Amino acid sequence: MRAAVRLALQTKRRADDLRAQHGEAKQPLKRRKLNIRYSYVGRHNFISYAIRAAKKMNEPAIRQQVKQHWKKLNAEVEKAQAKIGS
Numbered sequence: 794m795r796a797a798v799r800l801a802l803q804t805k806r807r808a809d810d811l812r813a814q815h816g817e818a819k820q821p822l823k824r825r826k827l828n829i830r831y832s833y834v835g836r837h838n839f840i841s842y843a844i845r846a847a848k849k850m851n852e853p854a855i856r857q858q859v860k861q862h863w864k865k866l867n868a869e870v871e872k873a874q875a876k877i878g879s
Contacts, residue, residue, distance in 0.1 A: 794831045798869045801827055802877055822874065832863050 801822060809819045829835040833844055840859050847855035 794866060795869055797827060797831065798873050802873045806877060831866050
């Protein structure tokens, strides 16, 4: 997940440089793919699998193990954005 966030920010930085050359404004980070791949929003990833398993087995302990993942994803994005200053 961390590597994907860094890659997304590098891609954004490259796109913003091209936009600046053409006199266009910077755009915010596109988070759709990150959210689909690394959060409960996606359907075929480990987080959504764990949530489905917790529901099916009626076991809240499974859900507790992945509960903080959304916050970790957002924190990683914020940390990376602060590092590059955008």
